[in-house]
Amino acid sequence: MNDVNLTLTMLAAVLISNSLVKMIPFAVPAPLVQISLGFMIAGWFNHGMTLNPDLFFYLFLPPLLFLDGWRISKESLIRDRIGILVLAFVLVFMTVFGLGHLLHWLIPAMPLPVAFALAAIVSPTDPVAVSAITRRVPLPPRLKAILEGESLFNDASGLVAFRLAVALAMGGSFSMASAGRNFLWLTLAGLAAGVLVTRGLLLLRNAFVRRWGEEPGAEILFSLLLPFAAYFLAEQLEASGILAAVAAGVTMSYAELSGNALAATRTQRKAVWDTLQLSLNGLMFVLLGEQLPAIFRGAVQVVQETGHHNPAWLLVYAVAICLALVLLRFLCVYGYLWLRRGLSLLGANHDTGQANPRLVLVLSVAGVRGAVTLAGVMTLPLQLPDGSPFPARDLAIFLASVVIIVSLLMASLSLPPLMKKVKLPELHRRQGQEELADQAARQACVQSVAHTLNELIEQNPDVPGERYAAMANRVLASLNQDRDDGKAAEDPAEQDLEQRMQMQAIAAARNAVFALARQHQISDEIAREKVRLLDLIEVRMS
Numbered sequence: 001m002n003d004v005n006l007t008l009t010m011l012a013a014v015l016i017s018n019s020l021v022k023m024i025p026f027a028v029p030a031p032l033v034q035i036s037l038g039f040m041i042a043g044w045f046n047h048g049m050t051l052n053p054d055l056f057f058y059l060f061l062p063p064l065l066f067l068d069g070w071r072i073s074k075e076s077l078i079r080d081r082i083g084i085l086v087l088a089f090v091l092v093f094m095t096v097f098g099l100g101h102l103l104h105w106l107i108p109a110m111p112l113p114v115a116f117a118l119a120a121i122v123s124p125t126d127p128v129a130v131s132a133i134t135r136r137v138p139l140p141p142r143l144k145a146i147l148e149g150e151s152l153f154n155d156a157s158g159l160v161a162f163r164l165a166v167a168l169a170m171g172g173s174f175s176m177a178s179a180g181r182n183f184l185w186l187t188l189a190g191l192a193a194g195v196l197v198t199r200g201l202l203l204l205r206n207a208f209v210r211r212w213g214e215e216p217g218a219e220i221l222f223s224l225l226l227p228f229a230a231y232f233l234a235e236q237l238e239a240s241g242i243l244a245a246v247a248a249g250v251t252m253s254y255a256e257l258s259g260n261a262l263a264a265t266r267t268q269r270k271a272v273w274d275t276l277q278l279s280l281n282g283l284m285f286v287l288l289g290e291q292l293p294a295i296f297r298g299a300v301q302v303v304q305e306t307g308h309h310n311p312a313w314l315l316v317y318a319v320a321i322c323l324a325l326v327l328l329r330f331l332c333v334y335g336y337l338w339l340r341r342g343l344s345l346l347g348a349n350h351d352t353g354q355a356n357p358r359l360v361l362v363l364s365v366a367g368v369r370g371a372v373t374l375a376g377v378m379t380l381p382l383q384l385p386d387g388s389p390f391p392a393r394d395l396a397i398f399l400a401s402v403v404i405i406v407s408l409l410m411a412s413l414s415l416p417p418l419m420k421k422v423k424l425p426e427l428h429r430r431q432g433q434e435e436l437a438d439q440a441a442r443q444a445c446v447q448s449v450a451h452t453l454n455e456l457i458e459q460n461p462d463v464p465g466e467r468y469a470a471m472a473n474r475v476l477a478s479l480n481q482d483r484d485d486g487k488a489a490e491d492p493a494e495q496d497l498e499q500r501m502q503m504q505a506i507a508a509a510r511n512a513v514f515a516l517a518r519q520h521q522i523s524d525e526i527a528r529e530k531v532r533l534l535d536l537i538e539v540r541m542s
Contacts, residue, residue, distance in 0.1 A: 014034065038292070056375065057379045063276060065152075066246070071249075103317075107395070118377070125151045126370025155372045166381065288374050299398035300314070452501045475502050503542075
């Protein structure tokens with residue numbers, strides 16, 4: 001019962017933290033407030049929550065990464081694919097190798113494989129934490145898109161590298177050829193598992209819906225279970241469950257463009273997933289604060305083994321890790337831009353502004369750590385195969401936790417002054433796509449209403465055509481949110497006809513928007529926004 005009370009208290013802390021963030025007059029990242037509340041909860045309860053590392057990882061990460069893959073703009077991924085891949089893979093391996101050796105040099109009591117594992121798990125970035133910091137200081141759109149795309153893939157590359165390092169720490173042998181084959185299998189099999197599971201289950205679901213109809217509650221539960229199914233199959237194949245969850249989310253986003261789901265399903269599903277994302281992200285940071293006291297005590301013991309009896313060395317280590325992470329990011333980004341200019345592989349984009357050292361520094365500092373780092377480091381084994389404690393486990397968890405906090409503080413303090421002198425570009429491309437989507441939706445509405453009007457006049461020649469024309473005008477006015485002074489239909493039969501005309505017009509507009517997205521004339525992000533507005537109108541009218 002005490003664990004249940006503790007869990008409910010942490011959920012309440014997530015709710016309170018979001019209220020506190022809005023009440024505080026200056027910008028404070030929500031994760032920092034949640035960590036503070038978790039620390040207070042640890043002092044209130046007599047014992048902390050005992051975590052099963054594998055269960056913790058399995059429950060938290062698949063749905064969060066699935067949602068990232070589902071909602072991220074695919075247009076941005078394709079446009080900035082080279083830069084994103086450099087940050088997501090090249091930078092991760094630079095971080096594992098460089099920071100791993102630095103950690104082993106700073107803390108001799110931490111074996112090199114454990115140092116590599118810690119370096120790997122602090123390499124993934126967290127866009128949720130970045131958006132919490134920059135809600136009052138907006139980043140350039142393309143810079144934000146690069147951060148989101150990077151986080152989608154460096155979660156996977158960092159966790160795969162972490163898994164290899166942990167296996168080495170558990171006594172496994174290492175060879176470059178074996179590690180390369182292992183990485184390829186983890187990556188390719190994980191991606192394939194995510195795509196195949198999602199497509200297979202969607203085919204079964206679509207066949208069931210065509211035969212027996214769609215029920216929003218069941219559809220929502222289906223989407224919630226999907227990432228766990230992809231993750232489970234990949235893990236059974238000894239592939240990357242994380243990549244499977246990401247691939248499942250991306251596959252789900254493309255399947256969504258078919259427009260087969262009901263408006264009520266999409267509306268309710270978004271609300272459920274938003275709540276789940278808020279709860280899981282918040283719980284992870286509250287849990288971090290709740291675990292800090294116990295982790296700190298274990299970390300102090302390890303530091304004392306190195307000859308440093310002052311616990312302040314823990315903070316020194318954490319700051320050194322954060323500075324090294326920022327430096328590595330700066331060198332990687334600047335080196336990539338220098339190489340790109342030298343080889344003339346890519347031209348400048350008119351809506352992003354010219355790259356400069358200030359923007360490179362913004363991109364370096366904005367790479368804060370968060371939920372994935374916390375979830376991953378908690379999965380460090382408790383024991384080695386011989387039954388002895390896993391070396392420096394508490395210290396690694398504590399340093400990863402403090403790196404999250406320090407990186408959040410560093411970004412929240414440095415980004416506002418850095419962004420003051422950055423001129424945000426005008427969003428010509430996005431505005432053009434929004435206008436194209438609106439124009440296509442309006443044309444589809446008019447054509448649908450005209451088609452329905454002609455059908456009604458042909459099927460009911462005895463009814464004056466003016467009545468149906470007035471009905472069509474009211475429908476178009478309501479969909480365009482214009483004021484309509486016409487008198488609403490009083491006959492229930494006419495009301496039903498008018499509602500049917502409205503529903504058909506909304507369906508036509510939605511199909512037009514989805515068609516533009518499938519043809520890559522607008523981004524899937526804009527398509528989701530426009531379809532959501534149409535769904536809300538339909539739900540309100542039904």
